[in-house]
Amino acid sequence: MATRIGVFGANGRMGRMIVKAVAEAGTAALAAAGVRPGSADLGVDAGTLAGLPPLGLATTDRNAEVLAADVAIDFTLPDATLAHAADAADAGTPFVTGTTGLSADQEAALAAIATRIPVVYAPNMSVGVNLLLALVERVAATLGDPWDIEIVEMHHNRKVDAPSGTAVGLGRAAAQGRGRQFEDVAVLSREGHTGPRVAGQIGFATMRGGDVIGEHTVVFAGPSERIELGHRAGGRHIFANGAVTAAQWAVGRAPGLYSMRDVLGL
Numbered sequence: 001m002a003t004r005i006g007v008f009g010a011n012g013r014m015g016r017m018i019v020k021a022v023a024e025a026g027t028a029a030l031a032a033a034g035v036r037p038g039s040a041d042l043g044v045d046a047g048t049l050a051g052l053p054p055l056g057l058a059t060t061d062r063n064a065e066v067l068a069a070d071v072a073i074d075f076t077l078p079d080a081t082l083a084h085a086a087d088a089a090d091a092g093t094p095f096v097t098g099t100t101g102l103s104a105d106q107e108a109a110l111a112a113i114a115t116r117i118p119v120v121y122a123p124n125m126s127v128g129v130n131l132l133l134a135l136v137e138r139v140a141a142t143l144g145d146p147w148d149i150e151i152v153e154m155h156h157n158r159k160v161d162a163p164s165g166t167a168v169g170l171g172r173a174a175a176q177g178r179g180r181q182f183e184d185v186a187v188l189s190r191e192g193h194t195g196p197r198v199a200g201q202i203g204f205a206t207m208r209g210g211d212v213i214g215e216h217t218v219v220f221a222g223p224s225e226r227i228e229l230g231h232r233a234g235g236r237h238i239f240a241n242g243a244v245t246a247a248q249w250a251v252g253r254a255p256g257l258y259s260m261r262d263v264l265g266l
């Protein structure tokens with residue numbers, strides 16, 4: 001039987017792609033499409049919003065309607081994600097979120113919610129980036145401290161958080177590989193008289209411009225040689241397809257906080 005999926009933020013860049021991915025997946029069906037209360041897109045057909053023929057399903061601003069599905073997917077903003085996740089726990093509905101830019105407190109709150117329902121939380125739902133996370137962890141473990149690690153990312157000019165969630169995830173994977181606490185070694189940005197680089201740091205550089213969907217490079221800079229591992233997204237469908245895979249994987253799972261690496265077995 002098809003998995004009935006509710007989508008929060010159905011009028012967003014990712015929300016529209018997810019509605020399309022659900023509609024086109026033979027094994028899933030769109031149960032509800034949620035938009036923000038007061039949205040100009042409230043009541044609009046979800047298919048029309050996603051650039052598809054009408055699906056006969058108008059958007060709703062009632063979270064309960066979205067959460068009446070087998071599983072809900074959310075790509076919105078951190079405050080909204082936490083509110084949607086709390087409602088999902090009350091409804092007993094598995095929850096998948098790709099929202100980035102959550103604070104440490106918000107991540108802790110999401111982890112607490114995940115003691116009640118299965119939650120898949122991943123800053124990047126593409127197969128390629130999740131494989132890259134595994135590779136980066138392994139390479140960081142192999143090379144050790146004499147190799148400086150820098151992470152460079154570029155995204156479109158509408159992105160509101162920095163560094164990207166994926167860049168932070170790659171940094172966490174590198175820190176994990178080296179057996180370090182990410183918070184102890186991460187330098188999220190630099191300016192002014194920084195002094196020389198401190199060994200063991202993991203540095204970040206952020207670029208924003210145009211319609212770049214998402215590009216990440218992890219640079220391992222060693223004495224007289226350099227390794228670069230990277231990923232370039234060619235379309236948002238790679239994230240949307242991953243979110244649908246995660247949603248179907250989450251149904252029937254025990255409560256817990258899961259990553260996309262759990263979903264993909266990487």
Ligand SMILES: NC(=O)C1=CN([C@@H]2O[C@H](COP(=O)(O)OP(=O)(O)OC[C@H]3O[C@@H](n4cnc5c(N)ncnc54)[C@H](OP(=O)(O)O)[C@@H]3O)[C@@H](O)[C@H]2O)C=CC1
Binds near residue numbers: 011039080100
């Ligand atoms: N994990 C992954 O693979 C990926 C993650 N992302 C992340 O997903 C998130 C969304 O990205 P994107 O789609 O580009 O952003 P958009 O700004 O296009 O979409 C955000 C959506 O959230 C909705 N929203 C905002 N506030 C609320 C609220 N209070 N209640 C309900 N809905 C709300 C917006 O509605 P409205 O427009 O009406 O305000 C909009 O539909 C970002 O954090 C981004 O980094 C993006 C791509 C891949």
Ligand SMILES: O=C(O)C1=N[C@H](C(=O)O)C[C@H](O)C1
Binds near residue numbers: 100160164167213215
């Ligand atoms: O906001 C985006 O667009 C993206 N956000 C995610 C992130 O912050 O890593 C994933 C992807 O790179 C696109």
